[in-house]
Amino acid sequence: MGDWLYLIIAIAVLAVALVVGLVVGRGRRTPPPVAPPAPAAPTAPDLSPPAGTDVAEPVAEPVVGPVVEEPAAPVLEKPEGTASRLVRLRQRLAGSQSGLGRGLLALLSRDRLDEDTWESIEDTLLTADVGVTPTQELVDRLRTRLRVEGGSEEPRAVLREELLALVGPDMDRRLQVSGSDGRPGVVLVVGVNGSGKTTTVGKLSRILVAEDRSVVLGAADTFRAAAVEQLATWGERVGVDVVRGAEGTDPASVAFEAVKEGVDTQADTVIVDTAGRLQNKAGLMDELGKVKRVIEKQAPVTEVLLVLDATTGQNGLIQARVFSEVVDVTGIVLTKLDGSAKGGIVVQVQRELGVPVKLVGLGEGADDLAPFDAGAFVDALLG
Structure with a gap:
């Protein structure tokens, strides 16, 4: 009886131990797998110099680009004396x-x-x-x-x-190209288109530059774009400033600006090229009269040169009469005199207008404009 009791007690203890083990096992949780730590980023080596060491400033690398050549300065011509x-x-x-x-x-x-x-x-x-x-x-x-x-x-x-x-050896043929009171002399150049007027302006500027005078040109023949461009080219060749306006600009305003620049820059002489249209005397008078009035708000006109083509003969004299009635012509420029055997026009035009021939054109070259010399002219007539 005693042995069975011990056996029963032992079975009971074993059963209790088994039940307790199952309960404890259910309460446990399996921990999630732990990811391995990421490898640390490599540390840059410390290249800083020791304290107290002088450090040179970094030098910037030059930026390499296309090579741009500077335009060469224009070579100015030296006019003849x-x-x-x-x-x-x-x-x-x-x-x-x-x-x-x-x-x-x-x-x-x-x-x-x-x-x-x-x-x-x-x-x-x-x-x-x-x-x-x-x-x-x-x-x-x-x-x-x-x-x-x-x-x-x-x-x-x-x-x-x-x-x-x-x-007329005693006629005063000097060009009045100097002003007074610190103002420039102003030369107004008139004549019909085709007489060589614009070319004469350019060639006259070369004569003055050869005498070491500072010159400003006014391209007031604004109705002919070719005349403006032509005058600009003449100015570039000897380093003379040319005041110009857009095609069709009021000629008087261009003439005004040219004289204004001459005053501001203390130039010696301003030469103004005017329009050569000859539709009728009234229109010509209005236009040239306005140009002259506007100019003289800043400086007096010291010379009015009338350009005539020596080869036109009587037609040139008719033109001369019209212009002399419109403006106070002070001198005559005879162009293409070398292309005409009618040198007597020198005498006739002086008699007609009562003013001297001051310059003569003798060819197409840049310096083929010369002061008229009565003795040289007569000697040339006689061979």
């Missing part, structure tokens, strides 16, 4: 005008100066555009000296003296 121009004046005139002188000398050297000879002398002078009145005066003087006074004088010397008197 007056002396060399006068040499060429004699050469060119001798080549184109000597026929007149040779013809007159041949007639005057005849053994007998009869009426037929004097008529031939008159015809020769008229053909050369000397003009009726000057021709009659010259023939009368030659008749007196070569026939009435006994014919003792040498024909060539007599002809030279009388031609020189006819051309």
